[in-house]
Amino acid sequence: MTQQGVRWSADQVLALAPDAASRKAGSKLGAAGPWSEAGSSDEGAVWGLCRGSGSKPYQTVVDIAGAAGPAYKCSCPSRKFPCKHALGLLLLWAGEDGAVPPGRAPDWAEQWLEGRRQREERKRTVPAAGTSPGSGDPEAARRRAERRAERVTAGATELEQRLADLLRGGLASAEQAGYGLWEETAARMVDAQASGLAARVRELGAIPSSGPGWPVRLLEECALLHLLDQGWLHREGLPDGLAATVRARIGLPGTADGPPLRDRWLVLAQYDTADTRLTTRRIWLYGADSGRTALLLSYGAAGRAPELALPVGLALDAEVSAYPGAGQLRAALGERFAPPAPTATRPPGVTTAQAAACYGRALRDDPWLDSVPVTLDRVIPTPDGDSWQLADADEDAALPLAPAARSRPGLWRLVALSGGAPVKVFGECGHRGFTPLTAWPERPGDAVRLC
Numbered sequence: 001m002t003q004q005g006v007r008w009s010a011d012q013v014l015a016l017a018p019d020a021a022s023r024k025a026g027s028k029l030g031a032a033g034p035w036s037e038a039g040s041s042d043e044g045a046v047w048g049l050c051r052g053s054g055s056k057p058y059q060t061v062v063d064i065a066g067a068a069g070p071a072y073k074c075s076c077p078s079r080k081f082p083c084k085h086a087l088g089l090l091l092l093w094a095g096e097d098g099a100v101p102p103g104r105a106p107d108w109a110e111q112w113l114e115g116r117r118q119r120e121e122r123k124r125t126v127p128a129a130g131t132s133p134g135s136g137d138p139e140a141a142r143r144r145a146e147r148r149a150e151r152v153t154a155g156a157t158e159l160e161q162r163l164a165d166l167l168r169g170g171l172a173s174a175e176q177a178g179y180g181l182w183e184e185t186a187a188r189m190v191d192a193q194a195s196g197l198a199a200r201v202r203e204l205g206a207i208p209s210s211g212p213g214w215p216v217r218l219l220e221e222c223a224l225l226h227l228l229d230q231g232w233l234h235r236e237g238l239p240d241g242l243a244a245t246v247r248a249r250i251g252l253p254g255t256a257d258g259p260p261l262r263d264r265w266l267v268l269a270q271y272d273t274a275d276t277r278l279t280t281r282r283i284w285l286y287g288a289d290s291g292r293t294a295l296l297l298s299y300g301a302a303g304r305a306p307e308l309a310l311p312v313g314l315a316l317d318a319e320v321s322a323y324p325g326a327g328q329l330r331a332a333l334g335e336r337f338a339p340p341a342p343t344a345t346r347p348p349g350v351t352t353a354q355a356a357a358c359y360g361r362a363l364r365d366d367p368w369l370d371s372v373p374v375t376l377d378r379v380i381p382t383p384d385g386d387s388w389q390l391a392d393a394d395e396d397a398a399l400p401l402a403p404a405a406r407s408r409p410g411l412w413r414l415v416a417l418s419g420g421a422p423v424k425v426f427g428e429c430g431h432r433g434f435t436p437l438t439a440w441p442e443r444p445g446d447a448v449r450l451c
Contacts, residue, residue, distance in 0.1 A: 008342070012311040013090040015270060015449050016070060018080050022087060029088025032099050038092060039103035044339045046093045046100060047109040050085045052076065060085045061109040063116055065339040069309045073112045081305050148193050152250060155192025156229045159185070159201070163222055163229075171215045175208040196251030200225050224368055241326030241365070248325050249368050256332035258322030263287035265294070265318055266345050267310045268373070268426050269437035271451040274302065281306040284373055284426070284437070285320065285331075286347045293347075293373050294320050294331040308333070312438060313447035314340035327365030329373065346424060346440055349377020352392050352399040355429045371430025378422035378442070381415050390434055393422040402433035410450030414439050417448050425450075 010030070017023040029035075029050065036057065038048030044065030049057035056075075062082070063071040072086040082090075093100040105113060162185055166174060174181075182205030189198035204225070207218045231238065231246040238246065248254055268284040283296040298306035310316065319334035350358070355374040362372045379390040382398065388406055391398040405411060405427075417423055417439055427436040427450075437451045 008090070008094045008311055008314065008340075009446050010091055010095060011446060011449060012313050013087060013094050015312040016082055016090070016309050017087055018082070018272075018305040022080055022082070022084055025084035026082075026087025026091065029084055030091030030095060032092060035089070035092060035099075037106065038089065038100045039105065040093060040100045041102065041105060043113075045105055045109065045113055046089055047105055048089050048092070048100070050088065052085075058085050059108050060089050061105070061112055062086050062090060063113060065336075069307070070311075071116060071307075073109075079304070081307075082309075148252070151192045152194045152232065152252070155189050155194045155197060156232050156250075158188060158192075159197060160226065160229050160233075163226055166222070171218055174204075174218060175214075179205040181205070194251050196249050197225070197228070198251070200228070227367060239326070241324075244324040245326050245328060245366050248323070248328065248330075249366075254323050254325070256321040256323050256330075258324070258331070260319040260321050260334050261287070261290060261292065262317070262319045262337075263290050263292070264315050264343070264345070265320065266315045266343060266347065267312050267340065268293075268347065268375075269449070269451060270310060270312055271437065272305070277302055279304060279306060281308060283308065283310055286345075288315065288343070288345045291348075293329055294322070295329045295373070296320075296333055297330060311340055312449045313342075315343035315345060316340045325366070327362050327369070344444070347375040347426060349375045349424050351395055352376060352379065352390060352397045352434075353395070355399060355434070359429050359431075369430070370432070371428035371435070373426070374429040374434075375424060375426045376434075377424055379425055380420065380422055381411070381418050390425060390436070399429065400433040402428075402430070402435045405433070405435045408451070410436060413448060414450055417441055 014023045014026065017026060034051040036049045036051070040046045045061065045063055047061040050060055051057050059075040061073045070082070072082040074083050074085045076083055076085055078084070182201055186198040186201040186205075189195070189201055200221070204218065204221055207214050207221060210217065228246065228249055231242070232250055235243045235246055244254070265285040265287055268286050270281065270283045272279055272281050274280070279300040279302060281298040281300070283298070285294045285296065286292075287294070296308065298308035300306035316336055317338040318336040320331040321334055322328070323330040323332070355376060358374055359372045362369055376390060376399070378393040380393055382389055382391045384398070384400065388401045388411060389398040390401065401411070414423070414425070414436055422442055424440045424442070425436045426438045427434055437449075439448045439450060
């Protein structure tokens with residue numbers, strides 16, 4: 001299928017927006033008025049000139065078939081990717097037949113597209129061993145790994161002592177000490193090159209100010225942190241899969257060394273989380289043929305959107321390779337054989353009771369797991385006192401929504417989509433409840449993004 005035969009929906013285009021302001025601004029540019037010389041190619045390129053406030057129109061080009069997802073170039077000064085002009089161009093391409101006719105890319109667009117093709121070709125042909133000095137020397141790599149393991153062990157041992165001091169002095173001391181104690185401890189874990197431990201320690205620091213019942217939550221998280229420490233300190237006695245999970249949770253880098261699995265991958269959901277250091281993008285995929293669920297992670301500097309972006313509700317013919325670890329779903333996106341295209345595929349669903357059981361089974365392989373990806377079939381969003389739940393339409397059971405999900409606009413989109421009727425909902429099910437990310441109506445229709 002050529003790119004000309006593929007049309008995305010407006011929701012799928014707007015799912016690429018880095019924030020709500022970009023979605024709003026891009027929507028205003030989705031009509032033909034400000035555009036001129038717009039065109040598209042069978043190879044997946046879309047281009048056009050957008051009239052702005054300056055004397056010269058902005059030159060905007062999008063490579064829909066990029067190996068890492070759609071890529072964008074615009075002469076506007078925005079630092080957002082995609083900018084409002086790229087979103088408007090894609091909306092114009094998606095919504096009006098003939099508004100973006102097939103043609104030959106102008107020189108300014110072709111130059112950027114050719115540069116991208118050459119860079120992607122180099123990435124495919126240059127061996128990974130050439131990416132860092134000495135990486136081809138197994139003995140040098142072994143010594144580096146040993147030195148890092150020694151630093152992590154020293155950090156884990158120090159953290160065990162600090163946890164013991166906290167419990168010996170009583171949990172009330174955590175509230176009195178404030179966040180500074182935990183930030184200093186987290187900094188020590190960063191020095192030990194154990195970023196996973198540092199992140200969990202920072203989370204401990206926020207618990208004393210999290211409201212009633214915080215001592216119980218703090219004790220639970222301390223226990224999980226202690227379990228992770230002990231897992232690292234006794235990793236030689238663990239099964240290979242669990243040992244790989246411990247290494248990943250500690251923060252040691254891994255490689256996607258699983259065999260490539262080619263499938264038609266449905267993009268289930270995409271959302272970002274950010275802190276002062278990093279923006280993390282999570283993209284959930286479902287393999288239509290394999291039935292596998294995979295998680296792609298992409299990172300950007302604080303305030304910048306990660307490069308990888310895939311439109312929710314579309315499917316792509318591609319290979320993914322799994323990372324090591326028992327029960328781990330993280331994968332790396334490999335070769336893509338076609339641009340994302342519309343699909344009628346939906347993941348099979350389960351009941352709310354089966355979803356809870358699925359999370360319980362996953363904890364056996366990864367006790368530090370916050371949630372698992374689950375698709376609920378025939379559920380109805382229902383008020384539950386001051387909260388909300390997803391109730392089975394055919395059984396007397398329900399799952400509460402996670403606290404964070406109750407205040408998001410996606411809840412009201414879900415309620416509107418349902419209108420009291422059953423819907424299919426994909427999301428994350430964990431100890432805090434269920435977080436809905438995408439939904440489909442029972443009747444045929446496009447996926448509705450909730451995050």
